[in-house]
Amino acid sequence: xxxxxxxxxxxxxxxxxxxxxxxxxxxxxxxxxxxxxxxxxxxxxxxxxxxxxxxxxxxxxxxxxxxxxxxxxxxxxxxxxxxxxxxxxxxxxxxxxxxxxxxxxxxxxxxxxxxxxxxxxxxxxxxxxxxxxxxxxxxxxxxxxxxxxxxxxxxxxxxxxxxxxxxxxxxxxxxxxxxxxxxxxxxxxxxxxxxxxxxxxxxxxxxxxxxxxxxxxxxxxxxxxxxxxxxxxxxxxxxxxxxxxxxxxxxxxxxxxxxxxxxxxxxxxxxxxxxxxxxxxxxxxxxxxxxxxxxxxxxxxxxxxxxxxxxxxxxxxxxxxxxxxxxxxxxxxxxxxxxxx
Amino acid sequence: xxxxxxxxxxxxxxxxxxxxxxxxxxxxxxxxxxxxxxxxxxxxxxxxxxxxxxxxxxxxxxxxxxxxxxxxxxxxxxxxxxxxxxxxxxxxxxxxxxxxxxxxxxxxxxxxxxxxxxxxxxxxxxxxxxxxxxxxxxxxxxxxxxxxxxxxxxxxxxxxxxxxxxxxxxxxxxxxxxxxxxxxxxxxxxxxxxxxxxxxxxxxxxxxxxxxxxxxxxxxxxxxxxxxxxxxxxxxxxxxxxxxxxxxxxxxxxxxxxxxxxxxxxxxxxxxxxxxxxxxxxxxxxxxxxxxxxxxxxxxxxxxxxxxxxxxxxxxxxxxxxxxxxxxxxxxxxxxxxxxxxxxxxxxxxxxxxxxxxxxxxxxxxxxxxxxxxxxxxxxxxxxxxxxxxxxxxxxxxxxxxxxxxxxxxxxxxxxxxxxxxxxxxxxxxxxxxxxxxxxxxxxxxxxxxxxxxxxxxxxxxxxxxxxxxxxxxxxxxxxxxxxxxxxxxxxxxxxxxxxxxxxxxxxxxxxxxxxxxxxxxxxxxxxxxxxxxxxxxxxxxxxxxxxxxxxxxxxxxxx
Numbered sequence: 088x089x090x091x092x093x094x095x096x097x098x099x100x101x102x103x104x105x106x107x108x109x110x111x112x113x114x115x116x117x118x119x120x121x122x123x124x125x126x127x128x129x130x131x132x133x134x135x136x137x138x139x140x141x142x143x144x145x146x147x148x149x150x151x152x153x154x155x156x157x158x159x160x161x162x163x164x165x166x167x168x169x170x171x172x173x174x175x176x177x178x179x180x181x182x183x184x185x186x187x188x189x190x191x192x193x194x195x196x197x198x199x200x201x202x203x204x205x206x207x208x209x210x211x212x213x214x215x216x217x218x219x220x221x222x223x224x225x226x227x228x229x230x231x232x233x234x235x236x237x238x239x240x241x242x243x244x245x246x247x248x249x250x251x252x253x254x255x256x257x258x259x260x261x262x263x264x265x266x267x268x269x270x271x272x273x274x275x276x277x278x279x280x281x282x283x284x285x286x287x288x289x290x291x292x293x294x295x296x297x298x299x300x301x302x303x304x305x306x307x308x309x310x311x312x313x314x315x316x317x318x319x320x321x322x323x324x325x326x327x328x329x330x331x332x333x334x335x336x337x338x339x340x341x342x343x344x345x346x347x348x349x350x351x352x353x354x355x356x357x358x359x360x361x362x363x364x365x366x367x368x369x370x371x372x373x374x375x376x377x378x379x380x381x382x383x384x385x386x387x388x389x390x391x392x393x394x395x396x397x398x399x400x401x402x403x404x405x406x407x408x409x410x411x412x413x414x415x416x417x418x419x420x421x422x423x424x425x426x427x428x
Numbered sequence: 429x430x431x432x433x434x435x436x437x438x439x440x441x442x443x444x445x446x447x448x449x450x451x452x453x454x455x456x457x458x459x460x461x462x463x464x465x466x467x468x469x470x471x472x473x474x475x476x477x478x479x480x481x482x483x484x485x486x487x488x489x490x491x492x493x494x495x496x497x498x499x500x501x502x503x504x505x506x507x508x509x510x511x512x513x514x515x516x517x518x519x520x521x522x523x524x525x526x527x528x529x530x531x532x533x534x535x536x537x538x539x540x541x542x543x544x545x546x547x548x549x550x551x552x553x554x555x556x557x558x559x560x561x562x563x564x565x566x567x568x569x570x571x572x573x574x575x576x577x578x579x580x581x582x583x584x585x586x587x588x589x590x591x592x593x594x595x596x597x598x599x600x601x602x603x604x605x606x607x608x609x610x611x612x613x614x615x616x617x618x619x620x621x622x623x624x625x626x627x628x629x630x631x632x633x634x635x636x637x638x639x640x641x642x643x644x645x646x647x648x649x650x651x652x653x654x655x656x657x658x659x660x661x662x663x664x665x666x667x668x669x670x671x672x673x674x675x676x677x678x679x680x681x682x683x684x685x686x687x688x689x690x691x692x693x694x695x696x697x698x699x700x701x702x703x704x705x706x707x708x709x710x711x712x713x714x715x716x717x718x719x720x721x722x723x724x725x726x727x728x729x730x731x732x733x734x735x736x737x738x739x740x741x742x743x744x745x746x747x748x749x750x751x752x753x754x755x756x757x758x759x760x761x762x763x764x765x766x767x768x769x770x771x772x773x774x775x776x777x778x779x780x781x782x783x784x785x786x787x788x789x790x791x792x793x794x795x796x797x798x799x800x801x802x803x804x805x806x807x808x809x810x811x812x813x814x815x816x817x818x819x820x821x822x823x824x825x826x827x828x829x830x831x832x833x834x835x836x837x838x839x840x841x842x843x844x845x846x847x848x849x850x851x852x853x854x855x856x857x858x859x860x861x862x863x864x865x866x867x868x869x870x871x872x873x874x875x876x877x878x879x880x881x882x883x884x885x886x887x888x889x890x891x892x893x894x895x896x897x898x899x900x901x902x903x904x905x906x907x908x909x910x911x912x913x914x915x916x917x918x919x920x921x922x923x924x925x926x927x928x929x930x931x932x933x934x935x936x937x938x939x940x941x942x943x944x945x946x947x948x949x950x951x952x953x954x955x956x957x958x959x960x961x962x963x964x965x966x967x968x969x970x971x972x973x974x975x976x977x978x979x980x981x982x983x984x985x986x987x988x
Contacts, residue, residue: 094867097816098834098860100780101808106772108925109525129663132456133691139454146447153447157455161663161686171662173696173802215446258922259771261601262896263915264609264788265848267925268775274855276834276863298862300855303441304432308451311430320692320804329632330725334733335576335758337487337543337797342722347635360430361862365437365855372448373441379805386809387816391830394820402817403630427869 732800
C-alpha cells in the first residue's frame with residue numbers, strides 16, 4: 088500500500104447576477120425621529136449574510152454608525168419586491184438598490200440639518216459617528232438625531248428613500264447565442280494538495296490554497312465564511328456526494344445524513360486564501376459576490392491532483408474510491424506524475 | 429487563513445471607507461448562535477393541521493384509479509386534496525417571467541412521470557395521523573417504459589416523458605431543440621490544429637442537503653387573506669407561483685420569510701407553499717406542510733446531472749484555437765429551472781479563456797427522474813469541472829505547465845468573448861499568479877509579467893466570420909447534423925447593456941468623509957462618478973440599450 092501525493096490546480100470565473108438580467112431588486116430606507124434607520128427589503132438571508140451586507144452598505148451610504156441601521160426582511164406587506172437570493176445576485180443587485188434608497192434618505196437628512204444650521208446642504212458632511220457638520224468647520228455641527236427630530240417635529244420632512252436596481256433583460260440569438268449575460272465576473276485560482284491510497288482508493292485532501300478576485304470585499308469575515316464553506320462543498324461534490332452513485336441508474340439514493348455521504352469534521356482541509364479586489368464598475372462600492380463560485384474550482388483541482396498523484400483521469404463525478412480502484416486496475420497500478428510540491 | 433492583496437488593482441479602489449471593508453458582526457449573529465432566531469417552522473398556531481402527500485412508487489406509470497375512501501375515514505383526517513381541487517393544476521416556475529410552457533401539475537393527473545411525484549394530499553390533526561392515512565390511499569397504476577439517459581431520451585422513438593415537450597427536449601426560440609453558440613469556424617480550426625482532443629465528462633445529481641428541509645405554515649387571517657411562513661429563496665417568486673396555482677390575487681397572500689436555514693438553490697421551487705395555502709383555504713385552519721429528511725433527499729429537487737463533451741484544437745505552443753462543447757442537462761420529468769441553466773451554461777462557454785473559434789450546443793432533456801433545479805453555481809459548476817480537467821489534459825498533451833497554460837490562454841481586458849461581448853474588469857491572470865506565488869509554484873518570467881490589463885483587445889477583439897447552421901429544428905432530430913453556412917464577421921447585432929449613469933458606483937470619497945457629497949434633495953443623484961465605460965465592442969454596437977419591457981417570452985419562446 089502506498090499513499091501517493093498529488094497537487095492540482097484550476098482557474099475559473101463566475102458571472103454575478105441572473106443570466107441575461109431582467110432581475111430587479113428594490114429597497115426602502117427610512118429613519119425614526121431619533122435618526123435610527125430601517126432598511127426594508129424582501130431579500131432572503133439564507134445564512135450568507137444578506138442582512139448584514141445590506142446594513143453595511145446602508146450605513147456607509149447614509150454616513151451613520153452601523154449600530155444606527157437595522158435591516159428588516161422579508162415580509163411581502165412591508166418589503167418591496169426583490170427577485171430572490173440566488174445567482175450570486177444579492178450583494179450586487181440588492182446592494183445597488185440600497186445605495187439608491189439610502190442616498191435619497193441622506194439627501195433629506197442633510198436638508199433638515201442645513202435648515203437647522205442655516206447653511207447650504209451641499210456644504211455638509213457626515214463623520215460616520217452620528218454627526219453632521221459644515222465641511223472645514225467642525226464646530227458648526229448638529230447630530231443626526233437632532234436633525235432627524237427637527238425634520239419630524241419642526242420641518243415636516245420624511246427622512247426616507249426608495250431604490251431599485253435593474254439590469255435590462257438581454258435577448259439571446261437563436262443562431263449564434265449572442266447575448267449580454269451579466270455585467271460583472273469574479274475570478275479564482277485554487278491549488279489542491281492531496282494523497283491517494285492505491286490500496287483503498289481513499290483520497291485525503293491535505294490543503295487548499297487559493298486566490299479569489301471578488302470586486303471589493305464588503306465584509307471580509309463574511310467573504311471568508313463563504314470561501315471556506317464553499318470549498319468544503321466543492322470537496323464534497325468532488326469526492327463524496329450524489330443521490331445517484333451509478334447515474335444514470337436512479338437507485339441507491341441516500342435517505343438521511345448517514346446514508347448521504349459528505350465530508351465530516353475530520354476530513355476538512357486547511358484553506359489558505361488570498362483575496363484580490365478589482366472593483367466591479369457597476370457593483371455596490373465595487374462589490375461582486377462570492378456566494379456560488381467558491382465551490383467550483385475545487386472539483387477540477389481535486390480531479391487534476393488525483394491525476395498528478397496516480398496518473399489516472401476520473402471524468403465522472405463524484406470521484407469515489409471504487410472509481411479510483413477500477414481505474415488503477417485498468418492502468419495496471421499508479422503512475423505518479425511530476426512532483427509539484 | 430485569509431490575506432488581502434491590496435497591492436493589486438490599488439489604483440482602481442479607494443480603501444478609505446467607514447463601514448465597508450470591515451468585518452462587522454452580523455445583526456442576526458446572537459440569535460443564530462443562541463438558537464433563538466425564528467425560522468418558518470418556529471411559528472406556533474392553535475389548531476395547527478398537518479399535511480402529507482401520497483407519492484408515486486413508480487418512475488413512470490399511467491394512473492388507472494385513485495381510491496381515497498379509507499383515508500378519508502381514518503382517525504384525525506380533516507381533508508383529502510386531489511388533483512381536481514387545485515385551481516390551476518399546471519404550472520412552470522419561469523412562467524412568472526414568461527419563459528417556457530406550463531408542464532407540471534401540483535398533484536398528478538392521469539400519469540406519474542417520476543418516482544415520488546405527489547398524487548394526493550392528506551390533512552390531519554397530527555403528522556402521525558396524516559402519514560398513517562397516506563398509507564390508506566389506494567392508487568392503481570399501469571407501469572410505463574422509462575428513460576433515464578439524456579442521449580437515449582433524445583433519440584427518435586424514445587419514451588415520451590412529458591407530453592408538453594414530446595421530443596423530450598425544451599424548445600428554444602420556438603425553433604431549435606437546443607441553444608446554440610456559434611463563433612468563428614471550429615471545423616477549419618480543428619483541421620489546422622496540431623492536436624485535437626475530445627473528451628466526455630459527467631456530473632451526477634447532487635442534493636442540497638440544507639439543515640432546514642423545505643416547508644411552509646399557512647394560516648387564514650381575519651381579513652380574507654392568508655399568512656404564509658415560508659423558507660423560499662425568492663419571497664415574491666414563491667408568492668407569485670402560489671397565487672397563480674391557487675388563482676388568487678397576489679395581495680390575498682401575506683408571505684413572511686427571509687430567515688432561512690440554508691438554501692443553495694433547493695428552495696426556489698415552491699415545493700410546499702401552494703399545497704399548504706390550499707389546505708388552509710379548504711379547512712379554514714392553519715396548515716403545516718414540511719418535508720421529512722427522507723422526502724427532501726429523495727424527492728426534493730436536486731442539482732441536475734450534466735454531461736459535457738468537449739473537443740479542443742490546440743497548437744504546439746499551447747494556444748487553443750478551437751473549442752466545441754456539446755452539453756446535456758438532465759432536467760428530470762419537468763422543466764423547473766433547467767431551461768434557464770442551459771442558457772447560462774452557453775453564456776459561460778468557453779470558460780475564462782480567449783479562444784478564436786467556439787461552438788456550443790446545449791440541450792435541456794427530460795427523463796423519468798425527480799425534476800432538477802438550481803444549485804450553487806447553476807449552469808456553470810459542471811461545465812467548469814469539465815473545462816478545467818480538459819485544460820489540465822491539454823497542458824499535459826502539449827507539455828506545458830498547467831498554470832502557464834492557463835495564463836497563456838486567459839482572457840484579458842478588451843478581448844471579444846464567444847457570446848459577442850467585450851471582456852472588461854478581468855482578473856484571471858492575477859489570480860493564477862497569486863496562487864502560484866502562495867504555493868511556490870515556479871512560473872516563467874513571461875507568465876509572471878502577464879497582466880489582465882494589457883495584451884488584450886486589438887485582433888483579439890474581433891468577431892470572426894462565423895459558420896452557422898439550422899441543425900436541430902424542433903421535431904426534426906435528423907437535422908441535428910445539418911449543413912453549415914458561413915456568416916461574415918459582422919458586428920454584434922444585439923444591443924449591449926451599458927451601465928446607466930445614475931447607477932451608484934464605488935465613489936472615492938475625500939478624506940475624513942465617508943460618503944461623497946450629495947446633490948441637494950430632491951433632485952436626482954447625478955454626481956456619481958461617471959462609470960469607467962467598458963471598452964466598446966469592436967465594431968461598435970448599434971442603438972441604445974433595450975429596456976426591461978422586453979420579457980423572457982420574446983427571448984426564448986411564446987407562452988401557451
